[in-house]
Amino acid sequence: DAMVIQNPRYQVTQFGKPVTLSCSQTLNHNVMYWYQQKSSQAPKLLFHYYDKDFNNEADTPDNFQSRRPNTSFCFLDIRSPGLGDAAMYLCATSRENRAKNIQYFGAGTRLSVL
Amino acid sequence: GQSLEQPSEVTAVEGAIVQINCTYQTSGFYGLSWYQQHDGGAPTFLSYNALDGLEETGRFSSFLSRSDSYGYLLLQELQMKDSASYFCAVRVIILTGGGNKLTFGTGTQLKVEL
Numbered sequence: 001d002a003m004v005i006q007n008p009r010y011q012v013t014q015f016g017k018p019v020t021l022s023c024s025q026t027l028n029h030n031v032m033y034w035y036q037q038k039s040s041q042a043p044k045l046l047f048h049y050y051d052k053d054f055n056n057e058a059d060t061p062d063n064f065q066s067r068r069p070n071t072s073f074c075f076l077d078i079r080s081p082g083l084g085d086a087a088m089y090l091c092a093t094s095r096e097n098r099a100k101n102i103q104y105f106g107a108g109t110r111l112s113v114l
Numbered sequence: 115g116q117s118l119e120q121p122s123e124v125t126a127v128e129g130a131i132v133q134i135n136c137t138y139q140t141s142g143f144y145g146l147s148w149y150q151q152h153d154g155g156a157p158t159f160l161s162y163n164a165l166d167g168l169e170e171t172g173r174f175s176s177f178l179s180r181s182d183s184y185g186y187l188l189l190q191e192l193q194m195k196d197s198a199s200y201f202c203a204v205r206v207i208i209l210t211g212g213g214n215k216l217t218f219g220t221g222t223q224l225k226v227e228l
Binding site: 092102105 | 144145147155156157158159162164201205208210213214215216217218219220221
């Protein structure tokens with residue numbers, strides 16, 4: 001029944017060790033987003049895919065990359081995680097051209113960096 | 115860029131009515147959304163206003179005044195389960211690449227007491 005699925009729910013990595021977070025969706029939405037959310041803060045958009053077109057936010061560090069091999073899957077790669085990258089990472093999807101642009105969020109992956 | 119302001123915390127008793135305000139500054143404004151997020155959970159969509167006025171969805175209503183760059187979320191007949199964080203989010207048009215995106219406000223933590 002789950003519509004936006006993120007794996008894993010919890011991820012522990014070491015300082016500087018690359019890590020990949022995954023997101024899949026069964027909604028067939030054409031837009032997929034990645035957000036970073038730190039404790040007691042708002043979700044901050046890192047980048048999104050509009051179909052196959054990648055849109056990076058101006059202040060997203062180069063350390064963060066993304067891939068979308070097909071409509072259903074999207075990956076967030078952190079090339080060299082620092083302590084400041086410890087956060088909840090949220091994936092969301094939406095169908096463009098819908099009036100309300102409702103975004104459907106996954107449960108998130110909580111990343112710890114040791 | 116965009117900026118949104120919300121009160122950081124609101125406390126109310128069960129059965130009461132509470133209003134959470136949101137003021138914003140943005141270019142390319144398309145609409146104002148509201149999301150609810152329980153501790154450790156994913157944001158979930160509550161309401162959306164593209165035009166001035168009130169939108170009602172069950173116990174939740176949302177209001178928008180585009181001329182004042184202001185909106186609010188009204189929660190009626192408060193229940194304990196309404197204790198959560200509430201985020202307003204502006205929907206803005208993406209000038210390059212097309213589509214639109216959300217920028218979230220700072221969030222309001224609502225505590226419902228007996």
